[in-house]
């Protein structure tokens with residue numbers, strides 16, 4: 001199976017059929033980030049850069065000019081020297097050129113659990129995006145350093161909700177619902193905040209301070225059930241699609257799920273709509289999963305009548321409704337593992353994971369619903385050049401003492417309440433996937 005890196009290069013050079021959603025991705029990140037001073041947390045290629053974003057700075061020339069083979073040898077040598085002192089975590093959506101160095105590969109929930117369960121590692125090199133590294137910092141000891149090899153590896157969805165907008169929304173909801181700490185005769189408060197794991201640490205802290213919780217795509221239904229035991233409504237951010245798909249599968253009518261647009265008064269709703277709301281959905285989305293469509297599913301079914309269509313719940317509701325099943329990346333992997341040989345799967349999630357599954361399970365026919373090669377451009381910013389740079393700094397040399405670069409630290413005023421919301425999440429066992 002051709003890696004996504006190789007495929008993109010082939011397409012842009014005319015050597016492979018198909019399209020790529022951004023030809024910029026053929027370049028190394030330090031080339032396509034030219035003109036941008038380096039940024040994070042968050043941002044896909046063309047998003048607004050958060051003003052308070054930490055700066056990546058330029059990667060030293062020796063790493064930018066090194067060949068693929070040289071970087072490979074340098075990473076292996078540094079990893080061998082560091083041994084168990086360093087743990088490398090890799091998200092499912094990372095390209096193969098990065099995942100090959102990971103000691104453990106998983107989705108954001110699994111990586112958070114692995115970070116927490118690895119107190120022996122002095123440093124965790126997180127090959128994911130900014131909010132995941134923040135979560136690892138929250139769950140590890142103060143002595144452990146969590147390193148994000150490229151600070152510009154963010155998440156555009158996470159950037160769609162920021163603490164000021166959420167605080168403002170909370171105040172406006174209080175003007176409609178009254179005292180948000182007041183319990184009714186059933187012991188429930190008017191609204192519970194729920195943030196998706198794909199959010200900045202200060203939003204997790206907001207949830208911790210206001211009786212709320214974090215969810216992942218594996219446990220969203222369990223978390224919503226937890227929230228409804230404690231509140232009459234939920235404010236769900238930042239991903240409208242995960243919130244809508246999960247709540248719909250629980251039987252909540254769509255008219256009780258108004259969207260909150262942070263740029264408009266009352267989120268663009270009237271008071272009566274908010275009064276009858278059960279889930280208020282933040283107007284955020286994943287630019288990768290938004291690309292999947294019902295037309296793609298229909299085409300897959302025409303071509304392969306026996307195809308099983310499985311999509312991620314970050315996809316829009318009509319896509320989830322039209323699919324055979326929907327669930328987290330872990331759910332998708334397990335569905336393929338459990339299938340009898342000769343099965344056909346059309347998958348609606350990020351292309352790197354789909355291609356890897358196709359290579360690992362040659363007994364099945366596995367393809368991506370979207371024929372356009374469109375990897376997560378923010379994940380794509382983790383490149384072997386940055387990994388070699390971060391690892392060799394940790395190793396140090398006779399001329400240069402060992403150094404921790406790109407350490408992700410969450411300040412204690414945010415970390416304390418964020419841990420409360422995360423611990424509630426970790427206690428909520430992943431339940432049934434969103435079913436269709």
Ligand code: SF4
Pocket residue numbers: 044093129154155156157158198286287288289350376377378379
């Ligand atoms: S796939 Fe979507 S949600 Fe995941 S990191 Fe990329 S932009 Fe964010």
